[in-house]
Amino acid sequence: MLEQSLIEDGMRRGLAIARRGPSHTPNPQVGCVLLDPEGRVVAEGWHRGAGTPHAEVEALGHLLAEWHDRAAELTAVVTLEPCNHTGRTGPCAAALIAAGVGAVAYALSDPGQESSGGADTLRAAGVEVRGGVLDGEARALLAPWLEKQAGAVPARTGDPLPRPSRPRVIVKWAQTLDGRAAATDGSSQWITGEGARADVHRRRARADAILVGTGTLLADDPALTARDAAGGLLVPPKEQPLPVVVGRREIPASARVRAHPALAAHGLSEPLRFTGADLAADLASLAEHGVRSVFVEGGPTVASALIAAGLADDVLVYVAPALLGGPRLAIGDLGIPDISGILRLSETRIERLGDDLLVIASLDRASSALGPVTEGS
Template identity: 60%
Template sequence: MTASGIERDAMHRALALAARGPRGVNPQVGAVILAPDGTVLAEGWHRGAGTPHAEVDALSRLAPGGARGATAVVTLEPCNHTGRTGPCSEALIAAGVARVVYAASDPGPHSAGGAERLRAAGVDVDAGVRAEDAEQLIASWLTVQRLGRPHVTVKWAQSLDGRAAASDGSSQWITGPDARADVHRRRASADAIVAGTGTVLADDPALTARDDAGGLLPDQPVPVVIGRRPIPETAAVRRHPKPLRQFDDLSTALAELGAQGVHRVFVEGGPTLASAFLRAGLADEVLVYVAPVLLGGDRLALTDIGVGTIGEALRLQTSRIDRLGDDLLVVAHPSPEGVH
């Protein structure tokens, strides 16, 4: 049975409800319960780890038996496992729901299988309704499920001739105010911002997301430092509104951050750290801010990324190029083939 116009409208509403929930260990999910005549009976969304899932949240707003014969419209395939809460598939079956319409399939090895369980219980199931919109909403969560780590964006600013700093090490500012404002907006949309100990000790960055006047934006990424050298108590990053996290290596950092609900990692820690992420194959997106200046010298924007010959070059696919004042932003992703 193909989703009706009423069900598609309900999915639009469910997606809006899902967006109210926080990013974290669990995905953002919304649900709408429809009566057989299409009337909305109840709505719900997931409010964070340990709270009822969207389907259960919506069902809890109905009297016992109130969902019998109803249709549940959900942005993600109902889960089929017991974690902090029980399986949503079982909750829908127990409530007497007759039909389930969902958008995105659950890729989790432990939580998937809800659709199969519902069908086995005689529930009519329609999958993939507005799946692209749902997947876009939870794209970072899906990355964590598929890769087992957060989505990583590696950013750097460089001169037209590929330098990250002048010969004396000075680098503020290669790019102009429009490019810097764009960086701060992207910091605010990330869950964590990562720098290396070398950059923190040399430049004393605050690792905050700020507005044009220098004030803190409402959303701040968790500051993360990679490296073994101690960070002074007087360092600017220790005055960040969120506690500093420090790790010895990239893999440990990503694993622990992912386990704590960090989905989006923004790396801007200088040439050494950017190169390390690229060399390890841990960059999902590359942002390169290019300023129309020439610096010369040996302060390259990248160091060794494991490329010995041209045949080993890391090939990227450019997804967009934006002009920011006099500067250019190149957004690229590693090609599916990786190296050529």
């Protein structure tokens, strides 16, 4: 096995190329690099979507002929434990063994009941194996996928994937460059362009639930579905995010959310409802319903309350190169009295979506507490 620093360098490359794969499918983003005895990359690959070769097989397919008889000198560095089952494609552990790769290093253990166990299979075949390499960075990349797996299967011994006490909370909003989410009269469609809106729908499709406050529901009458550019469903009804409404006001009988396709698919007669008086308890209840990730589009009141209560994990801020002015801020009071309480974001990255920018960041869970969502939410 190569020295740790060379393996970590390889893992960083693997994580970088993993992001080239689609992020809005049921499959995880996985990257694999094959390193020579000096730690140089001789081949690499990433998973390009359901039904395509897994990252390990993709990398092996790019290996030059000169290495075919010297594969025992190579170390495969993979961002997720090589799978151990046959689905649409064959088991990656078996592919690595068949190729004669001498060592395998991976970041995270595969949490699947059927797909896990690749490391044991490799060891049984005489391959040197090391796990847990840059696992924190890999977990950050695969967080939404891992949250779903954590609720579906029990954690394996030594794999820190406990069933969460609440879902992962992703708070999204769109704003102008001066921080406004709507014009003075309340109109807000559309602040961002088509590219940003398409990205929102892809991210909705990855979540188990989508949450709004009654204020947003009454003002915009949103459908809360994940749709494609033509307006059709991006994923089947049962894979659509469950609609969740927070607040005390009634949902109108004519509200579009009452016809949400996920309701019938899950045997529900109406959206999941919470008053917002205890957001932590509301989220715990969602976890009991099997919800592992929540996409929050609830307007400034709900978004601010979740952030201030320390219940938000990530923020997605779509920023349009435009100005509105006026009172309609995207985020309200967070209960921060002075600059010493500023809430710093971490793991921040920026993506360009047409003319708009998407800021992706994680939040510190130790945020100060805020009161409950009020009647006006």
